[in-house]
Amino acid sequence: xxxxxxxxxxxxxxxxxxxxxxxxxxxxxxxxxxxxxxxxxxxxxxxxxxxxxxxxxxxxxxxxxxxxxxxxxxxxxxxxxxxxxxxxxxxxxxxxxxxxxxxxxxxxxxxxxxxxxxxxxxxxxxxxxxxxxxxxxxxxxxxxxxxxxxxxxxxxxxxxxxxxxxxxxxxxxxxxxxxxxxxxxxxxxxxxxxxxxxxxxxxxxxxxxxxxxxxxxxxxxxxxxxxxxxxxxxxxxxxxxxxxxxxxxxxxxxxxxxxxxxxxxxxxxxxxxxxxxxxxxxxxxxxxxxxxxxxxxxxxxxxxxxxxxxxxxxxxxxxxxxxxxxxxxxxxxxxxxxxxxxxxxxxxxxxxxxxxxxxxxxxxxxxxxxxxxxxxxxxxxxxxxxxxxxxxx
Numbered sequence: 001x002x003x004x005x006x007x008x009x010x011x012x013x014x015x016x017x018x019x020x021x022x023x024x025x026x027x028x029x030x031x032x033x034x035x036x037x038x039x040x041x042x043x044x045x046x047x048x049x050x051x052x053x054x055x056x057x058x059x060x061x062x063x064x065x066x067x068x069x070x071x072x073x074x075x076x077x078x079x080x081x082x083x084x085x086x087x088x089x090x091x092x093x094x095x096x097x098x099x100x101x102x103x104x105x106x107x108x109x110x111x112x113x114x115x116x117x118x119x120x121x122x123x124x125x126x127x128x129x130x131x132x133x134x135x136x137x138x139x140x141x142x143x144x145x146x147x148x149x150x151x152x153x154x155x156x157x158x159x160x161x162x163x164x165x166x167x168x169x170x171x172x173x174x175x176x177x178x179x180x181x182x183x184x185x186x187x188x189x190x191x192x193x194x195x196x197x198x199x200x201x202x203x204x205x206x207x208x209x210x211x212x213x214x215x216x217x218x219x220x221x222x223x224x225x226x227x228x229x230x231x232x233x234x235x236x237x238x239x240x241x242x243x244x245x246x247x248x249x250x251x252x253x254x255x256x257x258x259x260x261x262x263x264x265x266x267x268x269x270x271x272x273x274x275x276x277x278x279x280x281x282x283x284x285x286x287x288x289x290x291x292x293x294x295x296x297x298x299x300x301x302x303x304x305x306x307x308x309x310x311x312x313x314x315x316x317x318x319x320x321x322x323x324x325x326x327x328x329x330x331x332x333x334x335x336x337x338x339x340x341x342x343x344x345x346x347x348x349x350x351x352x353x354x355x356x357x358x359x360x361x362x363x364x365x366x367x368x369x370x371x372x373x374x375x376x377x378x379x380x381x382x383x384x385x386x387x388x389x390x391x392x393x
Contacts, residue, residue, distance in 0.1 A: 001048075004056035012043070012050060013062040019045050021073040023156030026082045027136040027149065034225045034232070036085050039136035044153035051149055055139065064090035075156040077101050077115045079183070087189040097183045098176075100156065103163040106175050108316075111325035119155055122162050127151050170320075175360040193219045197289070200238045204291065206245055211289040213280030214245035220276040224269065236265065236273070248277055301336070308332045308369055310379060312356075314388050315365040326365060327356045335366070339373050 003012050016022040023044035030036040041052040041063065054060055066072055067086050074094065076082060078101040083094045104118050105111045116127040134145055141149070167173045182188045196218035197203060203214055221241065225232045236244075240260045249255050252270025256263075309332060316323035334354040356366040368390060371377040377392045 001050045002053060003050060004053040006057055006059060009052060009057050009060070010062050012052070013066050015045065016043060017066055017069070017072055020071070021046075021075065021157070021160075023049070023075045023153035023160075024067070024079070024082065025076065025149075025152045025156075026085060028081070028085060029135075029137065030231075032231065032234075034229045035088060036081065037137070038085055038089070040141075040149060042149050042153040044156055046157045049150040049154045051146065053139075055137070060089065064092050067094050068092035070095035072096060073098055075100065075160045077118070077152075077156070077159075078112070083183050084189055093186060094183045097180050098160055098164075099180055099183075100159050100163055102179050103160075103167060103176050105322055105325040106172050106179065107163065107166055107170070108320035108322055111322040115152065119159065122159055123155055125155065172360075178359045191222075193222060196222055200241060202239065202242045205242065208285075208288040208290060209281065210245045210248075211291070212283050212287070213248055213277050214241060215289060216276040216280035216283075217241045217245055217273060220272055224272065236261065236269070244273060244277065245280070248281055249274060250277075301333075304336060305329055305332050307379070308336070308372065310388060311369055311372055311377075311390055312365055314390060315368065319364060321364075326361060331355045332369070335369060336373065339370055 001012075003009050023042070025042040026038060027040040027042075028036040028038050038054045041054055041060075043050050043052060052060075052063065064086055067074055067083075068090070073096050075098045077099065079094075079097060079099050083097070086092060086094050100115075100118060101113060104113050104122075109118065109121065113121075116129060119125050119127055128144075128148060128151065134148075136145070136149075138145075164173070167176055194215065197211065197215040200214065200218060203211065206214060217236075218241065221232055221235050225235045228235065237260055240258060243258060243260070244255060247254065252266060252274055255261055255266055255270060255273070258266075309329060312327055312332065313323045316326045331354060335356050338354045338357070354366075355361060356369060358366075368377060371392070372379075372390070377390055380389055380391050381387070382389050
């Protein structure tokens with residue numbers, strides 16, 4: 001079924017609501033725009049996949065409403081970008097999300113397993129891959145596109161049931177609920193303009209005044225990209241923003257010799273960038289960003305991380321979960337720093353606990369890592385198996 005009228009959409013949503021659970025996927029294009037352009041929506045009941053045409057149905061309010069309904073489960077695979085579209089188009093927070101990729105990670109099937117691979121491993125079915133980079137804005141869709149799109153939601157219910165039963169049998173259903181909570185958090189979708197500069201590459205090459213300028217330039221670029229509906233990098237690249245912040249030009253002409261800044265963009269945006277530079281340069285010094293000093297290469301600290309990584313990997317293997325999903329080296333380093341600042345209690349002066357000391361991760365391995373740091377646990381190689389084990393947990 002192809003839903004391409006408002007009346008059909010309302011009827012479809014009512015069917016989804018009555019069922020209490022539905023599969024959801026979206027096809028969109030964002031390579032050439034600031035905002036993702038939604039081109040197709042796929043939904044499914046337990047035994048029936050459907051296509052919704054957002055190019056024909058301009059008002060998708062009924063769909064957004066049910067995605068925000070906590071009484072109806074939405075089954076997705078790697079749904080972060082789809083949920084971003086929901087929030088951007090409606091302002092509604094998604095509720096009651098079951099993400100099969102996250103569920104798979106909690107079962108040790110890989111931290112970012114693809115949908116087709118997961119279907120193959122769990123359901124022993126093969127999906128066609130011919131339309132992975134197709135143009136979903138074309139109409140009419142080809143039969144190959146339709147089949148591919150329907151397959152993206154056709155098996156979500158069956159997959160969900162298999163994953164949930166396994167999670168439940170292993171006592172990990174609460175882990176999944178914890179891991180999908182971010183979908184219902186407004187901070188997941190709203191970026192604080194004052195922190196945009198922190199995501200810009202090479203920003204550590206600037207002094208504090210330069211960072212103040214970069215902060216304003218990043219805010220200017222975000223607003224400009226949004227206004228023009230163009231990718232940030234197409235407006236001005238990260239590299240160019242950092243160089244402008246370093247030079248602090250007083251006039252647009254001062255940027256003429258920047259080879260990474262096209263003359264047409266300079267003519268268009270030069271005055272706006274100079275104004276941003278002036279705002280950053282004239283900001284009170286006590287408001288300038290302050291970066292924590294980057295930790296110098298420290299072989300001894302690295303060895304400590306190595307040891308904790310052994311504990312983490314041992315526990316991950318024992319519990320059949322992807323070690324990289326449980327935590328990475330950066331998470332281990334933050335745990336060590338937090339433990340040192342917290343006088344050995346595993347807590348620091350930071351506002352937030354290290355990831356490994358939160359929720360199910362703390363229960364599974366976090367407290368054990370702290371015990372290891374405090375000398376209350378140790379590693380031993382089992383003579384009979386040759387395997388590493390942790391003693392004194």
